[in-house]
Amino acid sequence: xxxxxxxxxxxxxxxxxxxxxxxxxxxxxxxxxxxxxxxxxxxxxxxxxxxxxxxxxxxxxxxxxxxxxxxxxxxxxxxxxxxxxxxxxxxxxxxxxxxxxxxxxxxxxxxxxxxxxxxxxxxxxxxxxxxxxxxxxxxxxxxxxxxxxxxxxxxxxxxxxxxxxxxxxxxxxxxxxxxxxxxxxxxxxxxxxxxxxxxxxxxxxxxxxxxxxxxxxxxxxxxxxxxxxxxxxxxxxxxxxxxxxxxxxxxxxxxxxxxxxxxxxxxxxxxxxxxxxxxxxxxxxxxxxxxxxxxxxxxxxxxxxxxxxxxxxxxxxxxxxxxxxxxxxxxxxxxxxxxxxxxxxxxxxxxxxxxxxxxxxxxxxxxxxxxxxxxxxxxxxxxxxxxxxxxxxxxxxxxxxxxxxxxxxxxxxxxxxxxxxxxxxxxxxxxxxxxxxxxxxxxxxxxx
Numbered sequence: 482x483x484x485x486x487x488x489x490x491x492x493x494x495x496x497x498x499x500x501x502x503x504x505x506x507x508x509x510x511x512x513x514x515x516x517x518x519x520x521x522x523x524x525x526x527x528x529x530x531x532x533x534x535x536x537x538x539x540x541x542x543x544x545x546x547x548x549x550x551x552x553x554x555x556x557x558x559x560x561x562x563x564x565x566x567x568x569x570x571x572x573x574x575x576x577x578x579x580x581x582x583x584x585x586x587x588x589x590x591x592x593x594x595x596x597x598x599x600x601x602x603x604x605x606x607x608x609x610x611x612x613x614x615x616x617x618x619x620x621x622x623x624x625x626x627x628x629x630x631x632x633x634x635x636x637x638x639x640x641x642x643x644x645x646x647x648x649x650x651x652x653x654x655x656x657x658x659x660x661x662x663x664x665x666x667x668x669x670x671x672x673x674x675x676x677x678x679x680x681x682x683x684x685x686x687x688x689x690x691x692x693x694x695x696x697x698x699x700x701x702x703x704x705x706x707x708x709x710x711x712x713x714x715x716x717x718x719x720x721x722x723x724x725x726x727x728x729x730x731x732x733x734x735x736x737x738x739x740x741x742x743x744x745x746x747x748x749x750x751x752x753x754x755x756x757x758x759x760x761x762x763x764x765x766x767x768x769x770x771x772x773x774x775x776x777x778x779x780x781x782x783x784x785x786x787x788x789x790x791x792x793x794x795x796x797x798x799x800x801x802x803x804x805x806x807x808x809x810x811x812x813x814x815x816x817x818x819x820x821x822x823x824x825x826x827x828x829x830x831x832x833x834x835x836x837x838x839x840x841x842x843x844x845x846x847x848x849x850x851x852x853x854x855x856x857x858x859x860x861x862x863x864x865x866x867x868x869x870x871x872x873x874x875x876x877x878x879x880x881x882x883x884x885x886x887x888x889x890x891x892x893x894x895x896x897x898x899x900x901x902x903x904x905x906x907x908x909x910x911x912x913x914x915x916x917x918x919x920x921x922x923x924x925x926x927x928x929x
Contacts, residue, residue, distance in 0.1 A: 546888060548752065552916040556866050556907025557697070557891040558619070558646050558744070559752050562725065563835060563910055565826035568749040572819050580814060586790045593789035596777045596814060599761075599821040606727040606832075607741040608734020609763035614775040615817040616760030616809065619744030620649040623691060623721050624656035625762065625773045625807055626740045630689030630717040631662050633771060638663045638686045642674040644696035645721060647896040653691065662688070672698045672859030672868065680710045689717040689740075694733060695726050698905065699843065699866030700859055708737035723747060724761065724820075726864045728832035729840065740764050749823025750816050759816035769793065773807030838910035839865050842917065846908045849921045858903065866907045868893065868900070872928060875904045881927050887920055 494506075503509050510518075529537065548561040555561075572578060576591060583589030583596075596614045603612040616622040627639045639657060641650055643666050650666070657664045667682060667690075668675045674692055683690065690711045694702045704720060711718045719740045720733040725747035727733075733741045745759040746752075764772055770793060778792035824832065843863050850857055856870040869890070871878055879889035890904035908917065 546883065548888065548911070551883075551886050551888045552912065552920070553888040554890050554906050554908065554912070554920055555888050556909075557905055558648065559755055559758070560747055560865065560907060560909050561752060561911050562747045564749050564751065565823055567826050568819050568822045571822045572815055577818055578815055582811070583791065586788065590789055592814065593777050593791070595818045595821060596775075596812075597779060597789050598825070599817045600777060602821060602824045603724070603745075603761045603763050606724050606732065607722065607738075607761075607763045608732030609738070609741050610734075610766040611769055611772070611776070612761060612763035613772050613812070614777055615745070615812040615814065616742070616762050616774060617811075617813060618756060618758045618760045619721060619742065619746075620646070620652035620760075621656075621809075622742035622744070622760035622762045623649050623719070624653045625809065626719045626742050627653050627662065627664075627689060627691060628656055628660055628807070629740065629768065629771050629773065630719060631657075631660060633768065634688045634716065636686055636688035636716070637661065638665060638684075639689055639691060640665050640667050640679065640682055640687055641691040642667045642679075642693065642696065642702070643669040644672065644674055644698060644700065644702070645691060645693040646697045649693075649721065671861065672696075672700045673702055673861060674707070676703065676706055676710075679707065683710055683714045683716065685714065687711075687714055687716040689719050691719045691721070693721045694730070695723060695864040695866075698859055698868050699863045699907075701730065701862040701864065704733060704736040704738065712737065723865070725832065725836055725839070728829075728836035730836075730864070734763075734765075739768065745817065745820035748820040748827075750819050757813065757816060759813040759820055773809045774812050835910050836864075839908070842910065842912055843867060843908045845914070846906065846912075846917050846921075849917060850906075853921050853925050855921070855924070865909065866905055869904050869906050869924075871902055871904050871924065873902055875902065878904070878924065878927050882920070882923055885919075885923055887916075887923060889920075 498504065553561045580592045583592045586593060600612040600614060616625060631637060639662060641653060641664055654664050665682065667679045673696060679690065690707060692702055692707060694704055696702055708718050717739040718737060720738040722733055722741055722743045724743055724745055741763045743761055745761050750758055762772060762774065775791055776793045777789055780788055780790055782788050827835065843865060847857050847863065847867050850869055858868045858870055875892035875894060882889040890906040893900035893903045893905050
């Protein structure tokens with residue numbers, strides 16, 4: 482065989498043609514008129530040998546910049562975090578990476594237990610009563626939370642903080658459009674949600690308040706204040722959280738959140754050019770029967786042995802369409818497994834330590850920028866990210882940084898014209914003091 486991935490041999494082809502009663506491949510297509518057949522040559526390269534093709538593809542792949550070869554300060558929702566090496570070993574096992582929906586629990590106990598462990602750890606981080614088996618990503622999880630709140634409260638207005646990731650805001654609005662739900666943005670003040678404006682905007686039509694913690698600018702929101710005014714209006718409080726930050730911040734559950742969502746990417750899931758990742762979705766017990774997607778429960782069989790099963794599925798494939806709360810029909814099982822393995826490998830102490838490093842290194846970057854004459858525009862408590870005024874084109878700056886092996890921050894002018902010339906700089910535990918110093922020095926040289 483010339484091609485090891487194509488099972489068709491010349492003998493296979495001959496037997497197939499004999500079986501169906503034609504003498505050649507051309508005869509097989511004889512019913513198609515000549516005039517509609519393509520007669521020319523396709524504009525593709527001639528076939529290469531396997532070794533030559535691998536060499537060419539490797540050279541093409543080497544043109545990509547990644548956070549292994551470059552020092553990356555790009556965040557805005559996807560981050561370069563430490564990934565324990567055991568993650569790849571576990572998720573590369575064929576019983577996991579080839580697994581599909583575990584509809585037959587008697588032969589899917591390993592997959593179901595892995596999902597159950599993911600749900601349990603998400604509950605511990607968020608302080609919530611239960612979590613589902615995962616969502617597509619953080620943005621869709623937030624949108625599903627909004628539609629759940631509208632259905633639960635029978636109200637048609639969502640208030641979403643302007644400090645929520647703009648891409649997630651777009652997803653929420655797209656979901657709301659199909660449900661005829663109004664989405665109103667709450668203004669920000671000094672990089673966080675304007676509490677006074679929020680208090681004035683909440684009314685009897687508000688289904689939920691959606692906020693991010695830490696927010697898009699790396700600032701820590703005052704969830705406790707929002708909880709009081711939200712619940713006073715009998716609305717739900719939805720908090721989108723970076724799960725790694727919850728290793729050190731007070732959990733949203735303890736602050737009174739009704740729904741906590743987010744993306745598990747910081748735990749063991751590579752950046753992968755923006756996806757696929759893994760959303761999580763956690764709620765209080767009162768919302769248990771309205772959770773989208775799947776829930777894995779622990780039970781015992783008829784002889785008392787522990788087992789795992791799918792339970793409480795609220796999607797329209799399983800229950801009456803008019804009673805369904807979501808049409809999400811899948812989950813990110815493999816990425817949820819990666820997150821579970823990473824969380825297990827790190828443990829509570831490890832997660833706290835990495836979260837603390839993110840805070841300490843972000844603060845070091847902030848002080849270093851300020852010492853170099855840069856303005857860090859928001860002065861509240863930070864996690865992961867700071868906003869730096871570069872007083873020039875962020876796009877041009879990033880091109881220069883790229884030349885010296887640095888992936889620069891996110892250009893905030895792309896999402897807010899008021900922040901033209903400002904960069905969102907992400908500093909994770911992966912960045913060293915030398916890399917931070919080099920970033921500030923190079924940015925200073927560009928400004929000069």
